[in-house]
Amino acid sequence: MHIKSFGPAVVLGVFLAGAASAATLQDTGNDGDNWQRARAELDRRMAVDVRPQQARNVILFIADGMSIPTISAARIYGGEQAGDGETHTLSFEAFPSTALVRTYNTDAQVADSASTATALVTGHKTRSGAISVRADQFLDACAPGADLPPTLVELAERRGLATGIVSTARLTHATPATLYAHSLIRSWEADSDMRPEGVAAGCVDIAAQLLAFDEGDGIELALGGGRARFLPEAEGGVRADGRNLIAEWQANDRVAVTDAAGFRALDPAAGAPVLGLFSDSHMAYEADRSEADEPSLAEMTAFAIDRLSRNEDGYVLMVEAGRVDHAHHATNAYRALTDMQAFDAAIAAALERVDLDETLIVVTADHGHTMTFSGYPGRGNPILGLVRRANPYEPGTEPQLTLDETGRPYTTLGYQNGPNVRAHEGEPLDEETVMAPDYLQETAVELSNETHSGADVALYATGPRAHWFGGSIEQNTVFHLISAALGWPRDEDETAVE
Structure with a gap:
C-alpha cells in the first residue's frame, strides 16, 4: 500500500465533518495517561532541589557522537526492551538542567573529537585534530616549558583531587587523550605513528605521555582499550622504540590488568594506581562484548567511583562511551543504540553510588552525527x-x-x-x-x-551548581562551568567563585 502524507487541510476537514468523525479520530484510551505523565513531569520540575553549594566531585560523561536524534532513538530502543516504548526515558533525561552546546571549532563548522573534547576539558577551542593545545600552537608546543592549556585532570591533580579516565575506545584515542596529553596531531598515539618533524621537535607520543603524567600524585585510574600502543612490536604491539609501557607502569608499584577476570579481581580499596587495557585497539561494541573478555562500561564506572571516592579531597572522573561514534561512522544504528544502552547503564550505576549534594554529574557529547529520525512511523513501530x-x-x-x-x-x-x-x-x-x-x-x-554533524549537542546536569548549565552555550564554556562548580579560581591568580 502506498501511503502519502496527509495535509493539514485534509485532517482539519475530517474534524469539521461532525461529531461522529471527530470521535473516530480521538486517542484510543491514552489521553489520560499522557495528561498524567505531563502532570508528573510538572511536579518533578516544581520540586527540583537547587544545590548552590560547591561541588566536591565531578563526573563528566561523554557519549562520543551522541546527537540529539541518537538520544531520541536510544530512548525508544530502550523502551522496546523495557516494554514502555516511546514513554521510556534514559537515566540522564531526569536531570533537572539541560543546555544546547555549540560544537564548531577554530577551523571547522563540523569538528572532530580531538578539538571538541579539548574544548570540554581545557576551556579552549582549537583546530581539528589537535589534542589540548591552543589553536595557534604548533611544533613550539613540544618545546620545554611551552605554555600549554591545563586540562581538568591536570588541574584536579594539582589541587589534590583523585582523577580517573574510563573509555570503551583506546585510551590514546582523541577524547580520553585530551585529559592527560598535549599533541599537535591526534593520530600520534604511539611513537611509530609520529611524523619526523614532530620527533625532531621533541614531541612525545600520546601513550608515552600517559605513562609520564606527573601532575600531583598522578592519575589514579585509566581503563579502556589500546593495549598495542603500549607494547613493542616484538610483543604484539606497534611501538618501534622497543618500550613496554605496561611493564614500566608496573615497575613503579602500579597495577595493570588486561582482561575482565583480572579487572574483577581488583580491590577498589587498594591504593595503587590502576591501568586497564582490555583490547589491542578499541574495546568491543556492547552488542559483541559477550564474545570478548572485557568488563562493561557500567562495571568500569562503578569501580572507578568506588576507587576515587576514597580520596577525602574529592575526584574528577571522565567516562566515555567511545564506540557510539564508530557505529555511526559505519551507519550501523543497531550498535550505536546498544552502546547507548551501555552508556545509560553506566550513568545509572553512578547515580546509585554518589551523593548529589556533593557530586556534579554532566552528560554530553563531543559532537553529533548525521543520523536522521523521520518518516511518520506509528507508535510502537520498531525504531x-x-x-x-x-x-x-x-x-x-x-x-x-x-x-x-x-x-x-x-x-x-x-x-x-x-x-x-x-x-x-x-x-x-x-x-x-x-x-x-x-x-x-x-x-x-x-x-x-x-561524517560528523555540526549541529548542537545536548547537555544534561545534576548535582551542585547544575543550575548554571542551561540555554545555548559554547562548548568550551562547559569547562569553565565545571571549574567554577568546583570552586576553582577562574585564573590561577583569581579568587575562587563563591
Missing part, C-alpha cells in the same frame, strides 16, 4: 524497522508500510552520508534485513565513512 504509518481515517487498524515515490519501503533511521547509498533497483528492503544487527542504514550521499 530500527521499516516505516509503517497509522492511518488517521481508520483508527485501530494496523499501520501500513510506507513507500517512497518509486514504490520502495524505507527505514525510520537513516544517514545523510556514508557507505550504503539508497538503491532504486534490486530487491526492496524487508523487516528481517533491516532489523539484523549488521545492517547498515541507507545514506543519501556516498562516502566511505559517515
